[in-house]
Amino acid sequence: xxxxxxPQDTDIAWCxxxxxxxxxxxxxxxxxxxxxxxxxxxxASGIGQAAKMPQYVDVNMFNGLHGRSIPVAMGVKLxxxxxTVIAESGDGDIYGEGGNHLLHAAxxxxxxxxxxxxxxxxxxxxxQASPTSEEGMKNPVxxxxxxxxxxxxxxxxxxxxxxxxxxxxxxxxxHAKEIIKAAIEFPGFAVVDIFTPCVxxxxxxxxxxxxxxxxxxPEDHDPSDRVAAFELALETERLxxxxxxxxxxxxxxxxxxxxxxxxxxxxxxxESAFQEVLAGYR
Amino acid sequence: MSQYSKDISIVVGGAAGQGxxxxxxxxxxILKDAGYGxxxxxxxxxxxxxxxxxxxxxxSSTKAxxxxxxxxxxxxxALDAPALRHLKWRVGEGTTVFAEKAGxxxxxxxxxxxxPIVRFAxxxxxxxxxxxxxALGVVLGVLGVSSEGAEAFLRKAFARKGEDVVEKNxxxxxxxxxxxxxxxxxxxIEVPLTPDEEKKDDLLLDGTTALGIxxxxxxxxxxxxxxxxxxxxxxAFLAQHAKKxxxxxxxxxxxxxAINAGLGASYAGARALVTTSGGGFDLMQEGVSLSxxxxxxxxxxxxxxxxxxxxxxxxxxxxxxxxxxxxxxGEFVRAIxxxxxxxxxxxxxxxxxxxxxxxxxxxxxLSDQYFLxxxxxxxxxxxxxxxxxxxxxxxxxGYHRYALSKDGxxxxxVPGHGDGLVCVDSDEHDESGHITxxxxxxxAMMEKRFRRLDALRDDAMMPKSFxxxxxxxxxxxxxxxxxxxxxxxxxxxGSKTLGxxxxxxxxxxxxxxxxxxxxxxxxxxxxxxxxxxxxxxxxELGVKVSRRVLKSTGEPFSVEELIEELRSEA
Numbered sequence: 001x002x003x004x005x006x007p008q009d010t011d012i013a014w015c016x017x018x019x020x021x022x023x024x025x026x027x028x029x030x031x032x033x034x035x036x037x038x039x040x041x042x043x044a045s046g047i048g049q050a051a052k053m054p055q056y057v058d059v060n061m062f063n064g065l066h067g068r069s070i071p072v073a074m075g076v077k078l079x080x081x082x083x084t085v086i087a088e089s090g091d092g093d094i095y096g097e098g099g100n101h102l103l104h105a106a107x108x109x110x111x112x113x114x115x116x117x118x119x120x121x122x123x124x125x126x127x128q129a130s131p132t133s134e135e136g137m138k139n140p141v142x143x144x145x146x147x148x149x150x151x152x153x154x155x156x157x158x159x160x161x162x163x164x165x166x167x168x169x170x171x172x173x174x175h176a177k178e179i180i181k182a183a184i185e186f187p188g189f190a191v192v193d194i195f196t197p198c199v200x201x202x203x204x205x206x207x208x209x210x211x212x213x214x215x216x217x218p219e220d221h222d223p224s225d226r227v228a229a230f231e232l233a234l235e236t237e238r239l240x241x242x243x244x245x246x247x248x249x250x251x252x253x254x255x256x257x258x259x260x261x262x263x264x265x266x267x268x269x270x271e272s273a274f275q276e277v278l279a280g281y282r
Numbered sequence: 283m284s285q286y287s288k289d290i291s292i293v294v295g296g297a298a299g300q301g302x303x304x305x306x307x308x309x310x311x312i313l314k315d316a317g318y319g320x321x322x323x324x325x326x327x328x329x330x331x332x333x334x335x336x337x338x339x340x341x342s343s344t345k346a347x348x349x350x351x352x353x354x355x356x357x358x359x360a361l362d363a364p365a366l367r368h369l370k371w372r373v374g375e376g377t378t379v380f381a382e383k384a385g386x387x388x389x390x391x392x393x394x395x396x397x398p399i400v401r402f403a404x405x406x407x408x409x410x411x412x413x414x415x416x417a418l419g420v421v422l423g424v425l426g427v428s429s430e431g432a433e434a435f436l437r438k439a440f441a442r443k444g445e446d447v448v449e450k451n452x453x454x455x456x457x458x459x460x461x462x463x464x465x466x467x468x469x470x471i472e473v474p475l476t477p478d479e480e481k482k483d484d485l486l487l488d489g490t491t492a493l494g495i496x497x498x499x500x501x502x503x504x505x506x507x508x509x510x511x512x513x514x515x516x517x518a519f520l521a522q523h524a525k526k527x528x529x530x531x532x533x534x535x536x537x538x539x540a541i542n543a544g545l546g547a548s549y550a551g552a553r554a555l556v557t558t559s560g561g562g563f564d565l566m567q568e569g570v571s572l573s574x575x576x577x578x579x580x581x582x583x584x585x586x587x588x589x590x591x592x593x594x595x596x597x598x599x600x601x602x603x604x605x606x607x608x609x610x611x612g613e614f615v616r617a618i619x620x621x622x623x624x625x626x627x628x629x630x631x632x633x634x635x636x637x638x639x640x641x642x643x644x645x646x647x648l649s650d651q652y653f654l655x656x657x658x659x660x661x662x663x664x665x666x667x668x669x670x671x672x673x674x675x676x677x678x679x680g681y682h683r684y685a686l687s688k689d690g691x692x693x694x695x696v697p698g699h700g701d702g703l704v705c706v707d708s709d710e711h712d713e714s715g716h717i718t719x720x721x722x723x724x725x726a727m728m729e730k731r732f733r734r735l736d737a738l739r740d741d742a743m744m745p746k747s748f749x750x751x752x753x754x755x756x757x758x759x760x761x762x763x764x765x766x767x768x769x770x771x772x773x774x775x776g777s778k779t780l781g782x783x784x785x786x787x788x789x790x791x792x793x794x795x796x797x798x799x800x801x802x803x804x805x806x807x808x809x810x811x812x813x814x815x816x817x818x819x820x821x822e823l824g825v826k827v828s829r830r831v832l833k834s835t836g837e838p839f840s841v842e843e844l845i846e847e848l849r850s851e852a
Contacts, residue, residue, distance in 0.1 A: 010716075039677075042697050044546065047708070054705075055717050060697035061705040062549055063717070064542065065572055071506075071539040075546025075554070076697070078530050079504060083550070083698050104535035257530055264503045264530070265551025265674050265696050273526040274498055278665065281485045281495075 004028040004038055006058050013052055019196035019207075020049060020117060022170040024056055027115075030181045031059075031084075041084040044073040046098065048124050050090035050117035050196065067097025070105045070114060074253075077110045080263035081254045084184065085112040092122050095131040095151050102153075106162035106189050108253040113183045113190045116153065119198035120205045127201035137204055154233035157191045158226060158245045164190035165229065165245040169214050171195070171207050175241060182243065188250055195239075217242030224248070288343050290425075290473060291352050294417060295336040295369050296361030298329055301414030304439060306337040308418050310657055312431040313339070314486050317477030319346035321766075323656040325837065328511075328595040334368035341425075343475035348773075349623055349658045349766030353840040357424060359417045361399060363387070378471065380420055395465055402457040407450030415451040416458035423462020425473050429455060484659035485624075489649055489763075492624035492660075493583060494519030496631025497555055498527055501670040502581070504552035506532040506543035508562060511595055512651040513585035516557040537562040541569030541580065548578050549706060551674050551696035553635050557583040560602045561592065567609045570644050574614025576706040577684070577694070577731065579638035579645070581631075582606075586650040588836045597836030598652035600762055600809040606646040607789060607818065613728075615735050617742070618646040618789040622765025624658060626786045629666040633743070633787075639673040641734050642694055648788070650809065652838040653763035677702025682713040686726060690733025735790065743787040745795060749773055754781030756803040756851050761785040761815050764807055764839060771844040777852035788815060791822045805829040805851060809838060 001007065005028065014020045031041060043054035047066035054061035060083075064072050073087035087094075094102055094116045102114070121139070122128040128141045131151035138145050157165040164186040168179040176194065183190035195210045217240045222228060229245035292309070296302045306322055313320050319342040327333035338355075340347040353372055360366040360381035366388075373379060373391055381388075383396035397420060403412035415436060422429050436451045465471070487495070493516050497505075507517045517531070524531045530547070534540035537558055544554035556566065563584050573580045584606060588599035606618050617637050619630035630647060638645040677695035681702025685692045692713075697704045705715030710727060712718045746765075749772045751757065756779055760768040765784045772782040783798070785791075804827045806816040813830035820827055831847045833839055839847075 013717075038703060039701055040698050042550070052717070055707075058703065060703050061707070061715065062546065062576075063705075063707040063709065064545070064576075065568055065708055068538065068542040068569075071534070071542035072546035072549070074532075075504070075506065075543035075548075075552075076550040078532065078543075079547040079550035079552040080696075080698050100535050101539050104539070108532075257532075258525060259530060260528075263551060263696075263698065264547070264553075265699060267501075267503050267528055269501060269670055270527050273523075273528075276526065277498060277523050278485065278495065278662065281487055281491060282483060282662065 017199040046089035046093040070101040117196040121202040163247040169195040295365030299331040348770035406454035412454035415454035419455040419458025420462040487624040489654040490515030492627035496628035500632035500635030510562040537565035541566040571610030573644040577642040620762035676700040742792040751781030
């Protein structure tokens with residue numbers, strides 16, 4: 001048994017063929033390759049099939065509310081910056097229910113990684129459109145097809161200057177490993193959109209579809225060029241995979257808040273500062 | 283010669299932007315430093331400029347006035363004509379009004395002193411902006427309190443704005459002061475107050491500051507919140523002292539983020555607080571439920587204001603007790619405190635953090651606009667302190683966050699502290715914290731989460747009784763901000779029939795309270811429409827509440843009003 005493997009057999013709630021299975025293997029491999037310790041790693045997740053990921057990894061887990069993995073993960077990081085912190089959920093969770101948190105956490109720039117399993121459909125609630133569903137996709141709530149413009153996570157993330165914005169695909173495990181590894185190692189708020197096919201409810205965006213529609217980011221792409229990154233992100237006919245954007249000059253939220261290496265659970269009560277505060281109201 | 287009691291009520295009214303808050307802050311500081319007993323409260327409209335706002339300052343020489351507002355005004359200083367119109371209903375036989383005669387509605391006002399506030403402001407500073415410093419001077423002149431303290435206050439308050447502005451303010455103050463002295467002499471106004479040297483060192487605290495001090499004393503080291511009146515002040519207080527006290531302060535994008543960040547931090551070992559008002563709290567409710575499910579402590583301050591919806595954003599109400607009591611779906615254990623004085627605010631905030639950590643539950647502190655804005659002194663030696671008990675344990679390999687136990691509580695470890703893994707799950711979970719759909723586990727976990735309730739109940743603060751409560755036939759009950767007014771009114775009525783009882787913790791209710799109330803007629807005083815605490819007493823103790831004295835206009839009870847309400851009981 002390797003680190004991050006569950007110590008006992010677990011009944012995994014995903015459907016056979018689900019894109020989450022390869023991602024589970026990839027994530028554990030990446031954490032091991034990076035030499036992270038399960039006890040010093042936290043995965044916060046929301047609700048949905050993707051959000052069950054940490055249930056199947058031997059790691060500190062905060063499986064919270066729908067849409068709220070990012071604020072939870074940020075709270076963890078601010079309370080103990082020594083931890084490796086990952087927020088992980090699906091497209092409905094992070095781009096829909098919790099969209100506001102994605103925007104504003106990117107502005108703050110805490111050192112954490114956001115992994116979004118993007119299957120372009122709602123799985124656990126059985127087949128409704130997600131924010132990333134393609135226009136025209138027929139589903140139980142829009143029987144004539146999706147009538148709203150899909151959400152573009154990469155363009156949005158770049159627009160708020162999330163300092164690491166990347167996309168990968170579980171059908172190419174080597175690529176996915178490389179990208180997720182770079183995201184976790186990146187010192188700052190890293191967003192990774194991961195194409196993770198849903199074999200039950202999304203008959204449109206299948207493994208085959210992703211294979212046909214995705215292509216690697218051109219070799220001459222300079223991720224530090226924000227405008228070029230934005231242009232790539234705006235491509236919707238063919239979807240570029242790789243690091244679209246990277247900004248190494250942003251300061252961490254933890255540093256701006258003057259957070260020290262001492263986790264808050266070890267904080268000593270600042271008696272003299274407290275007395276000083278009291279004296280100020282005399 | 284005008285005779286005043288040893289309890290003076292001064293009201294200063296004006297438009298938002300005219301600086302009456304500076305007058306209040308200056309007067310409170312100066313009068314307290316001079317050794318007077320003081321109390322101040324304010325009422326204001328939801329706007330940045332214009333409208334009509336007022337501050338009330340009570341002044342006494344014996345001991346500090348109770349933390350209660352009065353309807354009576356002894357000296358009214360109106361900075362503009364709308365202020366006088368706004369406050370005229372409170373002008374009585376004994377009120378001396380200081381205002382510009384021109385344009386003022388002075389009909390029926392017996393004692394009106396034409397006070398050229400704007401002319402003095404223009405003469406001193408070349409702008410009506412200096413009216414508040416003139417008014418400050420007039421007040422001090424009338425009271426016969428030295429203006430030296432005021433000069434020092436203004437020099438400090440306006441230092442940022444440059445020497446010119448400082449000097450103009452001081453000149454305006456002097457003009458007002460001379461006018462006030464002269465008027466007091468000409469009109470024979472004498473205020474029979476004698477200062478008490480010992481009061482000089484008292485702390486001067488509004489409810490917001492007291493709650494902030496309590497949070498610091500309780501070991502609070504993390505706050506994430508979204509601004510909403512009147513709860514914002516606690517966030518601003520902690521932000522102001524964050525660096526030197528090592529508190530992490532995060533302004534959230536919304537209240538949902540705030541409570542989830544708080545829970546994330548708490549999961550990692552912080553003592554986390556969120557502050558908001560009813561509407562913002564509505565958005566946090568799912569997070570409260572999460573706290574209950576994952577047994578992760580969080581302290582939630584709700585600064586109440588009148589609802590529903592946006593309601594009266596700058597006014598006061600105690601309408602959110604039921605909200606706190608029932609917030610969050612599903613069933614879980616919680617505690618709710620409701621302080622009535624700065625000392626109680628400091629005490630209950632510390633208790634809130636300790637209770638949240640000790641019982642691994644969400645804990646509420648309920649205040650309201652009136653309480654948060656009202657200022658009163660506290661002897662520095664009377665600041666309540668509790669030891670900060672560390673409830674976090676170091677984990678070992680194989681650690682189970684929800685290990686079943688006799689009292690329902692499992693040792694709480696945090697990630698990164700020890701070799702174990704800390705798994706929490708909003709789904710029903712097994713002892714290791716992982717998702718389960720087993721009915722047996724569900725039953726065991728529900729029982730586990732509720733098993734702590736008995737101990738929490740036995741630990742609940744007893745209410746504070748005053749004025750021959752034991753012998754009284756009628757128990758008049760208050761909670762939260764009504765403590766001061768009830769204490770004063772019961773004292774003033776001086777009836778052997780009436781006893782007062784104040785709850786600073788409103789849930790759970792200590793079972794011993796039932797004995798206290800045995801055989802008594804029960805009257806409950808609340809700043810809401812339906813009597814939410816009365817309902818809770820009935821539900822929790824099975825007692826009969828004979829009368830509810832309620833007010834939901836958006837204003838607090840005045841002493842006179844409550845006397846009128848309770849006279850029939852005396």
